[in-house]
Amino acid sequence: MRYLPKSPSERQEMLAAIGVRSADELFSSIPEQFRLKRKLDLPPALSEMEIIDYFRARAAENSRGYTSFLGAGVYNHHRSVVVDTILLRGEFLTSYTPYQAEISQGTLQAIFEFQTMMCQLTGMDVANASMWDGSTALAEAALMADRLTDRRRVVIARSVHPEYRQVLATYAKNLGMEIVEVGWTSRGQADLATIRELVHDDTSCVVVQSPNFFGVIEPTAEIAQIAHAKDALSVVGIAEPVSLAAINPPADADIVAMEAQGLGLPPSYGGPFAGVIATRDKFVRQLPGRLAGQTTDKEGRRGFVLTLATREQHIRREKATSNICTNQALCALAVTVQLTLLGKEGLKEMAQQNLSKAQFAAAELAKIPGVKLSFTGPTFNEFAIELPRSVKIVNQSLLREKIIGPLPLGQFYPELTKHGLVCVTETISRAEIERFAASLKKALAEPL
Amino acid sequence: MTNRIKKAARHVSQNEGLIFEKSAPGKRGMELPPLDVPTADAANALGEFARAEVPGFPEVSEIEVIRHFTRLSTWNYAIDLGMYPLGSCTMKYNPRVNEHVARLDGISTEHPYQPIELSQGCLRILELLQKCLLEITGMDALSLQPSAGAQGELTGLLLIRAYLESQGNARKKVLIPDSAHGTNPATAVIAGYEVQNIPSDSRGQIDTDQLRQIVNQDVAALMVTNPSTLGVFEQRIAETADILHKAGALLYMDGANMNALAGVARPGDFGVDVMHLNLHKTFSTPHGGGGPGAGPVLVKKILEPFLPVPVLVKKSDGSLALDCNRAKSIGRVRAFVGNFGVLVRALAYTLAYGSGMRQATEDAVVNANYIRKNLEGVYDLPYSLPSMHEVVFSDSKQKRRGVNTIDIAKRLIDYGFHPYTTAFPLIVPGALMIEPTESESKEECDLFIDAMRSIAQEAEENPDLVKTAPHSTRVGRLDEVGAARKPILRWRESKSSSAAD
Numbered sequence: 021m022r023y024l025p026k027s028p029s030e031r032q033e034m035l036a037a038i039g040v041r042s043a044d045e046l047f048s049s050i051p052e053q054f055r056l057k058r059k060l061d062l063p064p065a066l067s068e069m070e071i072i073d074y075f076r077a078r079a080a081e082n083s084r085g086y087t088s089f090l091g092a093g094v095y096n097h098h099r100s101v102v103v104d105t106i107l108l109r110g111e112f113l114t115s116y117t118p119y120q121a122e123i124s125q126g127t128l129q130a131i132f133e134f135q136t137m138m139c140q141l142t143g144m145d146v147a148n149a150s151m152w153d154g155s156t157a158l159a160e161a162a163l164m165a166d167r168l169t170d171r172r173r174v175v176i177a178r179s180v181h182p183e184y185r186q187v188l189a190t191y192a193k194n195l196g197m198e199i200v201e202v203g204w205t206s207r208g209q210a211d212l213a214t215i216r217e218l219v220h221d222d223t224s225c226v227v228v229q230s231p232n233f234f235g236v237i238e239p240t241a242e243i244a245q246i247a248h249a250k251d252a253l254s255v256v257g258i259a260e261p262v263s264l265a266a267i268n269p270p271a272d273a274d275i276v277a278m279e280a281q282g283l284g285l286p287p288s289y290g291g292p293f294a295g296v297i298a299t300r301d302k303f304v305r306q307l308p309g310r311l312a313g314q315t316t317d318k319e320g321r322r323g324f325v326l327t328l329a330t331r332e333q334h335i336r337r338e339k340a341t342s343n344i345c346t347n348q349a350l351c352a353l354a355v356t357v358q359l360t361l362l363g364k365e366g367l368k369e370m371a372q373q374n375l376s377k378a379q380f381a382a383a384e385l386a387k388i389p390g391v392k393l394s395f396t397g398p399t400f401n402e403f404a405i406e407l408p409r410s411v412k413i414v415n416q417s418l419l420r421e422k423i424i425g426p427l428p429l430g431q432f433y434p435e436l437t438k439h440g441l442v443c444v445t446e447t448i449s450r451a452e453i454e455r456f457a458a459s460l461k462k463a464l465a466e467p468l
Numbered sequence: 469m470t471n472r473i474k475k476a477a478r479h480v481s482q483n484e485g486l487i488f489e490k491s492a493p494g495k496r497g498m499e500l501p502p503l504d505v506p507t508a509d510a511a512n513a514l515g516e517f518a519r520a521e522v523p524g525f526p527e528v529s530e531i532e533v534i535r536h537f538t539r540l541s542t543w544n545y546a547i548d549l550g551m552y553p554l555g556s557c558t559m560k561y562n563p564r565v566n567e568h569v570a571r572l573d574g575i576s577t578e579h580p581y582q583p584i585e586l587s588q589g590c591l592r593i594l595e596l597l598q599k600c601l602l603e604i605t606g607m608d609a610l611s612l613q614p615s616a617g618a619q620g621e622l623t624g625l626l627l628i629r630a631y632l633e634s635q636g637n638a639r640k641k642v643l644i645p646d647s648a649h650g651t652n653p654a655t656a657v658i659a660g661y662e663v664q665n666i667p668s669d670s671r672g673q674i675d676t677d678q679l680r681q682i683v684n685q686d687v688a689a690l691m692v693t694n695p696s697t698l699g700v701f702e703q704r705i706a707e708t709a710d711i712l713h714k715a716g717a718l719l720y721m722d723g724a725n726m727n728a729l730a731g732v733a734r735p736g737d738f739g740v741d742v743m744h745l746n747l748h749k750t751f752s753t754p755h756g757g758g759g760p761g762a763g764p765v766l767v768k769k770i771l772e773p774f775l776p777v778p779v780l781v782k783k784s785d786g787s788l789a790l791d792c793n794r795a796k797s798i799g800r801v802r803a804f805v806g807n808f809g810v811l812v813r814a815l816a817y818t819l820a821y822g823s824g825m826r827q828a829t830e831d832a833v834v835n836a837n838y839i840r841k842n843l844e845g846v847y848d849l850p851y852s853l854p855s856m857h858e859v860v861f862s863d864s865k866q867k868r869r870g871v872n873t874i875d876i877a878k879r880l881i882d883y884g885f886h887p888y889t890t891a892f893p894l895i896v897p898g899a900l901m902i903e904p905t906e907s908e909s910k911e912e913c914d915l916f917i918d919a920m921r922s923i924a925q926e927a928e929e930n931p932d933l934v935k936t937a938p939h940s941t942r943v944g945r946l947d948e949v950g951a952a953r954k955p956i957l958r959w960r961e962s963k964s965s966s967a968a969d
Contacts, residue, residue, distance in 0.1 A: 021821065021828070022820075023561055023820065023821075023828070023906075024906060025908065026831060026834075026909060034835075034838045034913075035834065037842070043830040046854070047732055047733075048854065049854040051705075051738075054733045055732065056733055059823045060603055060730075060826070061823070062603055062821075066820060070819075071816050072568065075816070078592055081588045082578050083583075086586065088579055090579045090582060092581055093804075094579055094580055094804070096579070100497070100498050102497070102534060106537045109538065109541045111541035111543075111546045111549070112541050112546075113546070113567070113754045115546040115755065116554060116557060116559055116755045116757070118544075118757060120887050122942070123544065123545040123886065123941060125544070126542065127757035130540055132486070132957075132958070133486060135957055136486075136488065136958040137525070140524050147957075152619065152759075156619070156802050186799055186800040187799075187801060187802055189799055189800075190798060190799035193799070194626070194660025237517050264519070266514065266519055267517050268516075286577060286809075287579045287580070289578040289590045289804070290580035290803065290804025290805050290808050291805075291807040291810070292615075292759075312957070313952070313955050313957050321944075323943040327957075334651075334892075340657075342658075343651050346761045348758075348759040348760045349756050349759050351759070351760055353756070357537060360487055360497065361530065362498050363491075363495065363497060363528060364525040364526070372507065372510065373500060373503050376506065379505075379513055380508075424579075424586070427581050
């Protein structure tokens with residue numbers, strides 16, 4: 021087998037040195053009745069060529085050749101080829117968590133740079149070395165607020181990504197936390213009047229997402245003010261990180277939970293991505309996840325180490341801030357490389373292109389008879405449209421034109437079956453937008 | 469370097485500052501095609517929300533980005549450079565074809581919300597991986613959703629809680645042996661359980677007599693790692709399961725050490741009700757400096773109704789779909805289907821071995837026992853039961869000369885190896901936990917043994933040499949206490965930070 025570096029005679033030599041006749045003897049500590057007496061019932065071993073053929077065949081059964089206008093927490097941005105060039109360096113790809121700092125300075129410095137960029141983007145003081153994804157980051161942020169305030173009640177906007185809310189519900193269920201949901205206004209923003217009514221002295225935090233699931237930017241400053249008036253914390257989720265180059269960061273928030281996928285990671289059918297939690301300096305000891313910090317060696321040379329580990333499970337066990345162990349180091353590295361390539365100007369340009377193309381698309385779509393924008397609030401690269409009929413039915417027609425149309429919002433919000441979510445990034449050309457508009461117009465003209 | 473060191477020699481490593489220190493206004497490393505629609509007026513479109521700039525962001529060219537990260541990479545140790553004997557971490561070779569197929573057009577490009585009829589390729593990958601993992605573990609059903617081992621553990625405990633609730637009593641406690649990984653107790657708390665730590669017996673095994681006394685109607689489950697963190701198979705695992713089952717409690721197995729069992733024994737056959745796998749361990753997906761991983765959770769039939777959504781289902785026409793409407797489900801543990809890209813790599817690994825996976829397990833166990841045989845006597849072996857995929861020594865012999873496990877580990881760096889796991893499991897004071905995996909040749913094992921013997925000799929003759937190691941790295945031992953006392957967790961523009969070195 022090509023992955024195994026022993027010749028048959030070396031195996032025999034090693035067995036002889038150990039003092040056994042066969043490898044079977046090494047498993048004698050497993051009670052007899054539990055030793056598997058047959059081969060595993062798996063397909064026969066495949067060569068490299070066959071493995072590639074298998075996955076190519078699967079790839080051909082997917083969506084190749086279609087133009088997609090999907091976003092909703094997973095964004096298709098251009099990734100420089102340099103990102104994978106770096107990720108595929110074995111020294112990054114095949115290294116372990118950098119507990120042994122002396123021979124892990126590459127990973128540690130890259131994490132330190134990642135933490136810095138996440139702070140710059142979010143306007144926070146400190147960011148962790150990454151979390152599993154945006155949804156678990158948001159749940160962990162709410163748990164963190166619960167610990168910081170010693171309160172059990174979370175007020176969350178329904179305009180937060182529906183799957184993120186489901187994850188929070190799963191985490192909160194056994195911790196005695198109560199979750200209260202808030203609707204939206206005609207602008208597509210969380211209803212501030214309801215938030216004001218629902219935030220009390222027992223509220224740990226107010227959770228919103230901006231831009232929210234409908235693509236609408238939330239008034240995070242006012243929301244933070246309402247929370248702070250009752251000594252509750254303001255938690256802001258961000259699912260589209262590129263938006264932070266065009267939109268002011270939620271500077272008044274206490275905790276920002278972000279999904280960084282849009283900055284250098286492919287959609288990959290939903291993962292692996294990179295979540296981040298960023299917060300204020302004063303809350304750092306309740307921050308879950310790994311942190312890299314700067315320090316020196318005896319000679320005074322700068323170096324980096326994993327630090328504040330007393331928050332973590334391997335030290336604190338049941339008293340840890342979270343059970344998280346791995347972060348998403350390689351994904352965080354991809355984000356760091358992509359952001360470094362983009363730089364200040366490139367990031368601004370990418371955001372500007374997203375905004376411009378989405379604005380153009382919204383205007384083109386709104387020209388179609390019967391189509392209007394669902395909400396009036398400001399948006400970045402994603403917006404909801406209302407159609408005269410069910411989005412699901414319209415999408416069937418669009419598929420025939422090789423277009424993956426708006427995400428039907430009805431699957432998450434029963435009251436929005438005629439509403440769909442459209443995302444337009446820099447990877448979509450004007451011609452594609454125009455073809456989409458023409459196809460949608462044609463689809464709506466078809467008899468039901 | 470002393471002539472005892474055969475594997476490594478010094479080499480030039482380049483200095484490199486933080487990327488922020490290399491920045492100069494006006495440079496960039498990526499350009500986009502010209503905008504083909506009218507430029508939106510941000511102030512008009514976004515009003516008060518419009519952001520002028522991201523302060524402090526780096527500005528560098530493409531070659532500088534390549535050099536920066538390439539230089540950083542050379543400061544890392546990696547499996548690709550040599551043996552990584554970290555016990556319980558299973559640092560095995562990460563096959564490159566896995567990376568290739570995970571990046572294919574039509575695989576990495578797929579959106580989780582695209583129509584299900586355009587996702588059949590992704591779903592068939594998941595279906596085949598599920599079949600393989602069920603066969604390898606002998607379990608009945610599974611969820612591929614959990615993001616990592618710790619989330620697999622949480623999912624597993626939530627499943628146990630949901631099942632027990634359906635039986636009328638969620639119960640209060642989870643029992644965890646003192647040899648367990650730190651995520652076990654941390655997870656139990658998030659699942660809403662109290663943790664009761666239980667001591668191992670004198671052989672480092674589960675004490676079933678004691679267990680019989682402890683298990684009552686308050687106990688929801690026992691979380692056991694098998695083989696244990698000592699690298700030893702739990703001899704009384706069936707009896708353990710029996711004690712729990714008779715009291716209505718369940719047996720959870722942390723599958724971190726599955727690399728000792730694949731193709732040899734199946735947890736489903738020895739009484740395990742719920743378990744998780746770490747695909748970044750046994751199934752070769754790269755650790756990448758600390759993630760991403762994936763932690764599928766596998767269950768017996770009784771727990772299947774409670775699996776997290778979505779669940780992969782086959783429709784009557786033979787096509788695959790994701791079912792989110794399951795009344796008894798514990799809910800969703802993360803967005804979308806899971807770390808799909810990691811699952812792709814794990815399947816590529818599984819297909820490469822197929823029914824011959826046992827050979828990898830045998831080689832891993834041969835390597836661990838070969839190292840044990842050659843280092844026994846040189847280092848103290850506190851528990852003498854037969855080793856499987858890893859062996860745990862203690863530093864008690866070397867401590868007499870003031871040299872502890874961390875010193876020995878750091879000295880190993882000078883010999884060209886990554887340190888083994890130190891100070892874990894907690895039941896062995898001053899532990900040296902060594903897991904070579906099947907990926908090491910006899911030559912690499914011999915070099916490692918050689919290095920370990922040589923360090924033991926140094927500890928006798930020149931303990932200071934060991935205590936001040938490593939001597940060959942870019943930076944020496946770093947001030948961790950200072951780092952924690954006054955944390956510097958980001959670069960700041962205002963502060964003038966000195967260039968590296």
